[in-house]
Every structure is written in C-alpha cells, then in structure tokens.
Amino acid sequence: MSQLNAPSPVNVAVLGLGLMGTPMAQRLCAAGHSVHVWNRTASKALALQAHGATAHPTPGQATQQADITITMLQDGPAVEDVLFHQGAAKGLRPGSLVVDMSSIQPRQARDHAARLAALQVACLDAPVSGGTVGAEAGTLAIMAGGRAADFERALPVLQVMGRATHVGPLGSGQLAKLANQMIVGITIGAVAEALLFAARGGADMGKVREAISGGFAESRILQVHGQRMVERDFAKRAAVTVQLKDMRNAMATAQETGFEAPITQLFAQLFEQAAEHGLGDLDHSALFMELASRNGMN
Numbered sequence: 636m637s638q639l640n641a642p643s644p645v646n647v648a649v650l651g652l653g654l655m656g657t658p659m660a661q662r663l664c665a666a667g668h669s670v671h672v673w674n675r676t677a678s679k680a681l682a683l684q685a686h687g688a689t690a691h692p693t694p695g696q697a698t699q700q701a702d703i704t705i706t707m708l709q710d711g712p713a714v715e716d717v718l719f720h721q722g723a724a725k726g727l728r729p730g731s732l733v734v735d736m737s738s739i740q741p742r743q744a745r746d747h748a749a750r751l752a753a754l755q756v757a758c759l760d761a762p763v764s765g766g767t768v769g770a771e772a773g774t775l776a777i778m779a780g781g782r783a784a785d786f787e788r789a790l791p792v793l794q795v796m797g798r799a800t801h802v803g804p805l806g807s808g809q810l811a812k813l814a815n816q817m818i819v820g821i822t823i824g825a826v827a828e829a830l831l832f833a834a835r836g837g838a839d840m841g842k843v844r845e846a847i848s849g850g851f852a853e854s855r856i857l858q859v860h861g862q863r864m865v866e867r868d869f870a871k872r873a874a875v876t877v878q879l880k881d882m883r884n885a886m887a888t889a890q891e892t893g894f895e896a897p898i899t900q901l902f903a904q905l906f907e908q909a910a911e912h913g914l915g916d917l918d919h920s921a922l923f924m925e926l927a928s929r930n931g932m933n
Contacts, residue, residue: 644668645792648701650694650717651737652679655763656707658770659736659796661686666795673697695722703792704733710880711739714747729755734789736777738762738816740884741806742891744780748805757785760805762812765797766872773797778815780807813888816881820902820919822856827923830864831932841865860920869921878919879906
C-alpha cells in the first residue's frame with residue numbers, strides 16, 4: 636500500500652477490533668504507523684501482531700504511547716466503559732487526541748469530549764459509513780465533529796481509512812452518521828417493499844431491479860442491498876440490531892432537539908419488529924424478510 640496518505644508515522648491506539656476495527660487497524664499497520672491494539676476478546680488483538688501491531692492486555696496500556704487513540708466500539712455505553720471505567724483515559728497523555736469512530740448519540744459524544752478535555756485530551760467524534768467492504772478497501776466515508784485544528788491533526792491517519800469530512804463542532808459527526816443511517820434504513824425498506832410489490836404482481840424481482848437501475852430510483856442501496864434481497868443473501872455485514880440501534884439513537888436525538896421524524900419512527904418500528912422475529916443477527920437488508928413475512932411471501 637502507498638504511504639502517501641501517511642507522510643510520517645504516528646503512534647496510534649485502536650480500541651475495539653470487531654468487523655470494522657480489525658481491517659481499519661490492519662490498514663494503519665500497512666501505512667507504516669505504530670499501532671497499539673486492545674480488544675475485549677484478547678485473541679483478536681493478538682491476531683493483529685502478524686500485521687505489525689502491538690497487542691496490549693488493557694486499554695490503558697494501549698493508550699499510553701498513543702498520539703491518537705481510535706475507539707471503534709458497539710455503542711455509547713461501551714465507549715464510556717472503555718474510556719472511563721476500564722482505564723483507557725487514565726493511560727492517555729495530556730495533549731493527545733481521541734478519535735471516537737463508534738456510532739453513538741451526539742449528546743454522548745459531547746459528554747465524553749468534555750470529560751476528556753478535563754484531562755487535557757482533545758477529541759473528535761468521527762463515525763464512519765461504508766461497512767466492512769469500505770473498511771477493508773480504505774474507502775470509508777468519515778464524518779468528523781470537533782475543532783478544525785484537531786481534524787487537521789487527525790487527517791493523515793483518517794485518510795488511510797477513507798474520505799474524511801469535517802462537518803462541524805463536537806457532536807456533528809454523530810449527527811451526520813445518524814442522518815446517513817436514517818437514509819440507509821429508510822431506503823432499505825423502500826427497496827424491499829418495492830421489489831416485493833413487483834414480485835407479488837408477477838414480475839421478476841431481479842429484472843425489476845435491473846430495469847430501474849440508472850433511473851431516478853438508482854442508489855447504492857438498490858445495487859448492493861437490492862441484489863442481496865434478490866439472492867436472499869442475508870449473511871451479516873451490518874446487522875439488523877445495529878441498524879435498529881442507530882434508528883433509536885436518531886429518534887432519541889430528534890426528541891432532544893424537538894424535531895419530528897415520522898418516517899424514521901416508522902422504520903425504527905419495522906427494524907424492531909424484524910429483530911423481535913429472530914432476524915436481529917442477519918444483515919440489515921433482512922428487513923426484506925420481515926416485509927415478505929407480512930405478505931405471506933417467505
């Protein structure tokens with residue numbers, strides 16, 4: 636891999652090595668950065684030693700040498716736990732920078748940043764979109780909130796993982812991610828319902844998807860998730876439960892800001908019902924199965 640995106644090595648800690656965190660850490664290693672990793676399941680951290688990372692048994696040990704610490708964790712409570720209860724924040728050096736790339740609520744991001752500021756540690760909230768494919772290819776869309784100077788400082792590291800955009804003050808990155816997830820969740824539902832509608836009337840679902848591609852209905856969701864629906868391939872890439880978490884976070888934030896979001900509310904309910912019906916651990920395109928079941932089309 637070219638190191639043009641990382642002109643000088645940076646000490647980076649990566650906390651959280653799931654489906655997204657692992658390929659992101661691998662890319663940072665390949666770019667020549669000094670990468671320190673921690674994961675709740677230690678074997679995932681140890682596996683990255685083959686790529687040049689240094690595995691640590693605690694998050695505090697992983698952050699001790701870091702100029703930039705990246706968190707890629709399940710949700711807001713998990714980020715709070717790792718930072719402030721499992722010792723990551725205690726290991727941080729004053730003047731270092733935390734880049735939280737998890738998808739959490741904006742108010743949680745601002746709260747974490749305020750607590751880190753008291754330790755003289757800067758913070759960006761920089762969630763991502765693009766899934767495991769984007770993480771592996773380094774093509775993630777990265778939405779960053781925080782001070783412009785902190786964004787510029789993090790940019791050489793962020794560019795290894797994708798295309799980063801500074802979208803505003805602290806919390807704005809999470810707002811952008813929630814907006815993204817609103818569009819993703821709603822569009823998955825729209826594609827699923829439209830394809831099932833066509834199939835119920837006797838059309839070939841795959842051919843309908845092909846026919847409308849390139850028109851005003853064109854979208855990445857139609858291409859990628861629509862194909863998964865046609866093939867009924869719902870192996871987990873981004874789970875129904877994760878999509879539901881994001882929709883719930885969007886609704887909580889809408890309530891906090893006094894914003895009415897009836898379309899998001901409807902789809903949050905649909906994803907919730909899909910999870911209740913045993914689809915939670917499948918890909919979020921499996922909302923198709925929930926809508927198919929409602930119409931007796933399983």
